[in-house]
Amino acid sequence: xxxSSNTSTxxxxxxxxxxxxxxxETVRGLNAKMHGLSHGTNHGCxxxxxPRGRHAIVAGLDAPVMVDIAGNVxxxxxGMNKQAHVVVxxxxxxxxxxxxxxxxxxxxxxxxxxxxxxxxGGTLIIDGNATARCGISMKGIDIIVKGSIGHMSxxxxxxxxxxxxxxxGEALGDSIYEAHLYVRGTVTSLGxxxxxxxxxxxxxxxxxxxxxxxxVDGQVxxxxxxxxxxARTLYHFxxxxxxxx
Amino acid sequence: MTNSSDIxxxxxxxxxxxxxxxxxxxxxxxxxxxxxxxxxxxxxRVPHFDDLLFLGAxxxxxxxxxxRERCGTDVVLGARFATKPIxxxxxxTIAGMSFGSLSGNAKEALGRGASxxxxxxxxGDGGMTPEERGHSQTLVYQYLPSRYGMNPDDLRRADAIxxxxxxxxxxxxxxxxxxxxxxxxxxxxxxxxxxxxxRSACRHPDWTGPDDLEIKIEELREITDWEKPIYxxxxxxxxxxxxxxxxxxxxxxxxxxxxxxxxxxTQEVFIENVGLPILSAIxxxxxxxxxxxxxxxxxxxxSGGIRNGADVAKALALGADAVSIGTAALVALGDxxxxxxxxxxxxxxxxxxxxxxxxxxxxxxxxxxxxxLTQRLDPVAAGRRLANYLAVLTLEAQTIARACGKxxxxxxxxxxxxxxxxxxxxxxxxxxxxxxxxxxxNGKI
Ligand SMILES: Cc1cc2nc3c(=O)[nH]c(=O)nc-3n(C[C@H](O)[C@H](O)[C@H](O)COP(=O)(O)O)c2cc1C
Numbered sequence: 143x144x145x146s147s148n149t150s151t152x153x154x155x156x157x158x159x160x161x162x163x164x165x166x167e168t169v170r171g172l173n174a175k176m177h178g179l180s181h182g183t184n185h186g187c188x189x190x191x192x193p194r195g196r197h198a199i200v201a202g203l204d205a206p207v208m209v210d211i212a213g214n215v216x217x218x219x220x221g222m223n224k225q226a227h228v229v230v231x232x233x234x235x236x237x238x239x240x241x242x243x244x245x246x247x248x249x250x251x252x253x254x255x256x257x258x259x260x261x262x263g264g265t266l267i268i269d270g271n272a273t274a275r276c277g278i279s280m281k282g283i284d285i286i287v288k289g290s291i292g293h294m295s296x297x298x299x300x301x302x303x304x305x306x307x308x309x310x311g312e313a314l315g316d317s318i319y320e321a322h323l324y325v326r327g328t329v330t331s332l333g334x335x336x337x338x339x340x341x342x343x344x345x346x347x348x349x350x351x352x353x354x355x356x357x358v359d360g361q362v363x364x365x366x367x368x369x370x371x372x373a374r375t376l377y378h379f380x381x382x383x384x385x386x387x
Numbered sequence: 388m389t390n391s392s393d394i395x396x397x398x399x400x401x402x403x404x405x406x407x408x409x410x411x412x413x414x415x416x417x418x419x420x421x422x423x424x425x426x427x428x429x430x431x432r433v434p435h436f437d438d439l440l441f442l443g444a445x446x447x448x449x450x451x452x453x454x455r456e457r458c459g460t461d462v463v464l465g466a467r468f469a470t471k472p473i474x475x476x477x478x479x480t481i482a483g484m485s486f487g488s489l490s491g492n493a494k495e496a497l498g499r500g501a502s503x504x505x506x507x508x509x510x511g512d513g514g515m516t517p518e519e520r521g522h523s524q525t526l527v528y529q530y531l532p533s534r535y536g537m538n539p540d541d542l543r544r545a546d547a548i549x550x551x552x553x554x555x556x557x558x559x560x561x562x563x564x565x566x567x568x569x570x571x572x573x574x575x576x577x578x579x580x581x582x583x584x585x586r587s588a589c590r591h592p593d594w595t596g597p598d599d600l601e602i603k604i605e606e607l608r609e610i611t612d613w614e615k616p617i618y619x620x621x622x623x624x625x626x627x628x629x630x631x632x633x634x635x636x637x638x639x640x641x642x643x644x645x646x647x648x649x650x651x652x653t654q655e656v657f658i659e660n661v662g663l664p665i666l667s668a669i670x671x672x673x674x675x676x677x678x679x680x681x682x683x684x685x686x687x688x689x690s691g692g693i694r695n696g697a698d699v700a701k702a703l704a705l706g707a708d709a710v711s712i713g714t715a716a717l718v719a720l721g722d723x724x725x726x727x728x729x730x731x732x733x734x735x736x737x738x739x740x741x742x743x744x745x746x747x748x749x750x751x752x753x754x755x756x757x758x759x760l761t762q763r764l765d766p767v768a769a770g771r772r773l774a775n776y777l778a779v780l781t782l783e784a785q786t787i788a789r790a791c792g793k794x795x796x797x798x799x800x801x802x803x804x805x806x807x808x809x810x811x812x813x814x815x816x817x818x819x820x821x822x823x824x825x826x827x828x829n830g831k832i
Contacts, residue, residue, distance in 0.1 A: 173609045197602050202539055202610030217599075218606040222539040236602075237593035241537055256593035260534040262578070278592040279534060281578040298588060300578045317586075319579060377583040378566060379421055 159187035159210065169196050179205040195235065200228055203245070220247045223264060239266045242283055255292070258285045261302070267356045274311070277304040280321050286356040296321055297333065305352045307362060315370050323370040324349050326362065337373040345369050423655040424563065426744025426754060428556055428647045428692060428714060433664040435647070435692060436701040438811030439804050440820060443790045451789040458785040459795035462709050464686045465547060465616020465639035468608070472616055472639075473525055473547055476505025477781045478709040478796060479699060481716050482644075482690055483529045483549060483620070485511025487564055487573040488651030488744070491518055493753040495766035496720050498522030500773025504781070509549060512562040512587060514576045515541040527618065530607065533562055533587035535577040539610055547640075548607055549618040550600070552629075555648030555691045558622025558662045562587035563652040567747040570756040600636040608637075618642050623668035623691065630675035634685050642711065643672050645691025649714035651754065652745035665691035665702075667814035670801075673706030682706065683797075696783020703784070704799035705815060719776035720769040721751045
């Protein structure tokens, strides 16, 4: 499948981006510069060259900036992001956009484990596949994966949505709380207390909104998705659930 | 013929193995089908600081004059990598205890007491409240597997960050907060439905192992611009390797919590049967720091059953830079106070034994979210009590240090100590009193 969505900053009609080349600048230097931007003002576009899998690139942003990263990033890219719009033109390592609070992160390639882990808000789009623990402990983020996701995804998912256009691996939504999971393809197995649920109109509306955010509304049929969520049988300690503890 | 009434009778004899408590627990388990959950630390006796003694001064060691000759107590934490290390006036910190497990008033009282004495408090598994930030001059922000309420603003508001790998009461166990304590405010802070029995994860969601931890620490430093000291807290299990790996991963400070350490709510079986007594964990941790050439450069904070200034002095003499207290701080606030005896009796317990902190019905208003009970704790008066208690711990530790001729509590050393039991001698690596014998060490220390 090759669903396209253009969220890159390069197509937008903005002033030319400030370029930071990680060949010549350290990640510390880059992040210090980005953290120095005052909150609440538009600081335009940034283009980061030669990321070469370095870790913690643009972690801790808190300004409404546009950041294009030209290549692959390591662990925790855009970790704890607030406000910023980050596009990774490559693959992302472990924990991309982990604990994001707001803003938007778009990975054009594949993402490693724990994509969007524990994030409280914002939107994470992954054009390729995400592997294990995608959306683990999610707390309000919207994650849209155009490919497939690995095992233990949305483990203990508390809030937010995880939308997957491909398949999901083993133990999807294990010990899930109130996160909403939408999967278009097959699910290898469901984790403890995660069940298939009816896709009602309000869920279809929610799903449509997420697909739209990823720019793929109209390209996939909403009724192809199944909804998964918590059976809420583990919300209270009870002898009959002992095998699940 | 002997009359049967003439045969001497042996009195009824209870089993040492199946004692009354054990029998009652079997019946409780059979009736409910669920393990016992409680608060507090290990209640069994384990080798502890009581098993050590200081030698004091003698002809070859002269003491310092009490009150007149200075005996320093300050400590700097986190100067290894952080540009803004923590300066504390006393080497006793308040351990991480969450708002949720504790009432808002209790958190406020901890902040007031600690700040009055120039030391730090720590958040817990549930995020940072404005009240505790407001009342704590120095606040350590815990980074736990659950990541409840975790956000970059609080991270930057904190004075230090403590990555929690484990705690002494339950090395390898996740957090627990039962429904009675998941009030609307607690639920909102943790993004959980109200009133559920919360079980948190025991492993961090986005890293595993020391190589990942190093990258995680780098990320947290990047987010906070390398200002904040980063602590790594472990339950005492494999202290030599855990300390070495925490240091290798880039920690500024290692926090080591022994099995006596308190908890807000954990399975009894876990509290009593997993982890090491703190006495046995300090020397291996110090050894790891020494082997890396980083003793006193990476600070070691130890906890688990610290009660008085002698415990503080002994922990420091074994090589720790500071200690941390949980249970004792709660007792200073008013936990298990006999003035509430009738309330404890109504709960089927007695002052001094009350440990159902998970139920949220604490008569002292500390381990509860019930507004009426919370009102019982005056945060100003309780904060004053904590400050007094911290002052006593400090004075006691100084008294001992001066008696050993030390101008700073950090100058206390293993050479100042002997052990009363063979176990304690082996664990603390100090000689059995009156001998030169350190069991298990074949002379190589
Ligand atoms: C009520 C209570 C809540 C606690 N909550 C946490 C927590 O959230 N995170 C943590 O790392 N340790 C927690 N602990 C453990 C303490 O941080 C500390 O390790 C322990 O209390 C030290 O031992 P002590 O109680 O014997 O002084 C808690 C302890 C208590 C008593």
